[in-house]
Amino acid sequence: MGGSFAGLLAARVLSDHADEVVVVEQDDLALEGNGSGAPHRQQLHALLSMGHAQLERWFPGITEELIGAGARLGTGFQVQFYLDGVLKPPLAHSRMMGATRTLLESHVRGRVLALPNVVLCRGRAGGLAFEGSRVCGVRFTSEDSLSPTTAVSDGMDADLVVDAMGRSSRLGAWLEERGWSAPPLERMRVDLGYATAAFHRGDELPDTVIAHSAPGPASGYQPTVCEPGALASVEGNRWTVVLAGYTDHRPGRDQDEFRARMRRCVAPLREVAERCSMDGDVRTFHFRDSQRRNFALLDRFPGGLVAVGDSVASVNPIYGQGLTLAALQASALSAYLRTGAPLRDVAWGYFRRAGVVVNAAWQVSATADLAQPHVTGPYPRGYRLIRWAGDKIAEASVIDPLVNSAFMDVVHMQRHPRALTRPSLLLEVARVMLGR
Numbered sequence: 001m002g003g004s005f006a007g008l009l010a011a012r013v014l015s016d017h018a019d020e021v022v023v024v025e026q027d028d029l030a031l032e033g034n035g036s037g038a039p040h041r042q043q044l045h046a047l048l049s050m051g052h053a054q055l056e057r058w059f060p061g062i063t064e065e066l067i068g069a070g071a072r073l074g075t076g077f078q079v080q081f082y083l084d085g086v087l088k089p090p091l092a093h094s095r096m097m098g099a100t101r102t103l104l105e106s107h108v109r110g111r112v113l114a115l116p117n118v119v120l121c122r123g124r125a126g127g128l129a130f131e132g133s134r135v136c137g138v139r140f141t142s143e144d145s146l147s148p149t150t151a152v153s154d155g156m157d158a159d160l161v162v163d164a165m166g167r168s169s170r171l172g173a174w175l176e177e178r179g180w181s182a183p184p185l186e187r188m189r190v191d192l193g194y195a196t197a198a199f200h201r202g203d204e205l206p207d208t209v210i211a212h213s214a215p216g217p218a219s220g221y222q223p224t225v226c227e228p229g230a231l232a233s234v235e236g237n238r239w240t241v242v243l244a245g246y247t248d249h250r251p252g253r254d255q256d257e258f259r260a261r262m263r264r265c266v267a268p269l270r271e272v273a274e275r276c277s278m279d280g281d282v283r284t285f286h287f288r289d290s291q292r293r294n295f296a297l298l299d300r301f302p303g304g305l306v307a308v309g310d311s312v313a314s315v316n317p318i319y320g321q322g323l324t325l326a327a328l329q330a331s332a333l334s335a336y337l338r339t340g341a342p343l344r345d346v347a348w349g350y351f352r353r354a355g356v357v358v359n360a361a362w363q364v365s366a367t368a369d370l371a372q373p374h375v376t377g378p379y380p381r382g383y384r385l386i387r388w389a390g391d392k393i394a395e396a397s398v399i400d401p402l403v404n405s406a407f408m409d410v411v412h413m414q415r416h417p418r419a420l421t422r423p424s425l426l427l428e429v430a431r432v433m434l435g436r
Contacts (some may be wrong), residue, residue: 019432183298
């Protein structure tokens, strides 16, 4: 249920185990930029290093395919991260793709729908069918492509149903209608606004594919040193630039103001603002809160049902975790299916695996969000110590390549956040800070 990025990856995983995989999606995803299920599709999206690795795992050769379509692969110094306006040490193993989500998703969709046992059904999921204590199918409304205003109610049997309907998923309500409990929903208000614009790309910044600027400890995580933002070199000889801000500092649609904010950012964004013409309008999006549904806290749950992507967790997009989180959940689903667990049983093994990934992403984003004065919790146990240690690690990462490598491995979701608590790393941080 849902044919966006998370649903497509789930379909790819299921194709290794199922006779037939049916993707039920209401939007015509071939129409660029359209789709109520992902209204932020035209915003700049990041595919972190782990996400890139997972994408290549499930679709071998897709990197070269995307490059052939105009995407750019950034490695080493071509991927630049700034903290409080200071360029961090480059990492030789950095790999990030410069591409729009539209290009990325269209190639993933093409690969998935080319599989012989995967089909796309245009329609809107409207409920679940039950057989005892398990889900046995989906009710949906199919769209008549010749007459979009007409719809036909239909149903489909299924051995396994995957909820990939996004953060507005109706799964909880459907479960409650049948006497089950909805998964507990945790929210953290972040009140983030971000805006994306495209610029014509020429010969400026020939060695830059990705540049990312974030506030850090030196500025109290506020936009006082420079504006938070990022740019990516994407297909069509364009730069895609995103600027972000919280509460009253959210960026708007005015093009002149957008350029003015770029001029208050780091050098790559300043240069694009000065030398490049804007292509199209500034597109804005308001992200009110991070949220996660903790399925593992339920005492009972129907068999034959799992959830992936934003249906499980939708975290602050400023950290670029969304696409990578969806890819890792798909891999968790694959690992669960390979155990041979009966599909009629509750998929606790999947939810535990997915929970490890979701909780790690939540820990990174929530700890950073709580540095904002308007974010009021909930605070995790030991937050003051976690925040103090995190500040020191972030400060040391600007100076020391070893610390930065460990820090960025966590940012790119290649390692769990607990990797930053290794005694050897903390000793290196202490050495760097004392030396400074």
